[in-house]
Amino acid sequence: MSENVLGGGIRSGIKTILSTLSPKFTTYLMYLYNFRRLPDFDNPKDINDWLQKLKLGEYYHNPVITQCVDKYRVRDYIINKGLKKILPDLYVGGIENPDELRSYWEKFPDALVIKCNHGCGYNMLINDKRSVNMDDAISQLKEWLEEDHWKKYCEPQYMDVKKCVLAEEYLGDEIKTYKFYCFNGEPKVLYVSANGANGEKDLYLDYFDMDWNWMDLTLEGHLHNQDGYEKPVCFDEMIKVSRILAKDFPFVRVDLYDVAGKVYFSELTFIPTGGNMKLTPSKYLIEWGEWMKK
Numbered sequence: 001m002s003e004n005v006l007g008g009g010i011r012s013g014i015k016t017i018l019s020t021l022s023p024k025f026t027t028y029l030m031y032l033y034n035f036r037r038l039p040d041f042d043n044p045k046d047i048n049d050w051l052q053k054l055k056l057g058e059y060y061h062n063p064v065i066t067q068c069v070d071k072y073r074v075r076d077y078i079i080n081k082g083l084k085k086i087l088p089d090l091y092v093g094g095i096e097n098p099d100e101l102r103s104y105w106e107k108f109p110d111a112l113v114i115k116c117n118h119g120c121g122y123n124m125l126i127n128d129k130r131s132v133n134m135d136d137a138i139s140q141l142k143e144w145l146e147e148d149h150w151k152k153y154c155e156p157q158y159m160d161v162k163k164c165v166l167a168e169e170y171l172g173d174e175i176k177t178y179k180f181y182c183f184n185g186e187p188k189v190l191y192v193s194a195n196g197a198n199g200e201k202d203l204y205l206d207y208f209d210m211d212w213n214w215m216d217l218t219l220e221g222h223l224h225n226q227d228g229y230e231k232p233v234c235f236d237e238m239i240k241v242s243r244i245l246a247k248d249f250p251f252v253r254v255d256l257y258d259v260a261g262k263v264y265f266s267e268l269t270f271i272p273t274g275g276n277m278k279l280t281p282s283k284y285l286i287e288w289g290e291w292m293k294k
Helices: 010-019 023-035 049-058 065-067 074-080 100-102 134-146 234-245 282-290
Strands: 091-094 112-117 123-126 163-169 178-182 186-194 204-207 251-259 262-269
Touching: 010 023, 010 100, 023 134, 049 282, 065 074, 065 251, 065 262, 074 262, 091 100, 100 134, 112 134, 112 178, 178 234, 178 262, 178 282, 186 234, 186 282, 234 262
Parallel strands: none
Antiparallel strands: 091 163, 112 123, 112 163, 178 186, 178 251, 186 204, 251 262
């Protein structure tokens, strides 16, 4: 994510304090910083207006949204939708004290993923557990659990998540994530992201329509991958899965993995880029806003 897109000009500590005091005021302040105007909730036109309206309205303290942003409890939502087959194997979940992982360590496979459930970026990708210093790992997990992720960019959809740690299947080193933007239950556009050669997170980001046509569209802070992407063999299945998972929501981004032609679930994202997307050309902001209208 580009810091500028998310209001990087407002210091992190200040945003944390302001978010605690008033998510609405902080949302207005960040939006004003990014777009030099306030969000229009009465007559939303572009997708950012709609996302901010959902964030502070229908999605605010919504128990279904809370479950679905929870990296652990969303699994029950996926299972209830009849899609258990797309879930990575779960080794253990609901761990509130990371020290408890010590009793499971020998039972874990050599490769696994350990993550916190209450935000983004709290992941440990472990391809050889023998190389892991348990004390360091547990210390990091405790530090993450102390953080209130929702305050960083004023995303109250994470506010009510009961924090915990989970360990699940490691899907591989070079898997790609396909992120489907779904409007009123229908996937309309997706993007594929890739890291840079020096490990720059999500440096490359390319959009496609539902017929796998590349779109000349740029999200601020990202480049296009000159190597391009081949259409995944499971693309049609991904669209079907996205449609099932998006049915209950006016907007959601369904993030899926392709692992050797098999679809796996990644996460559900309800306010991508914190509702502060800067797209070039900007006409897509308006077009996507039109897609929000039923």
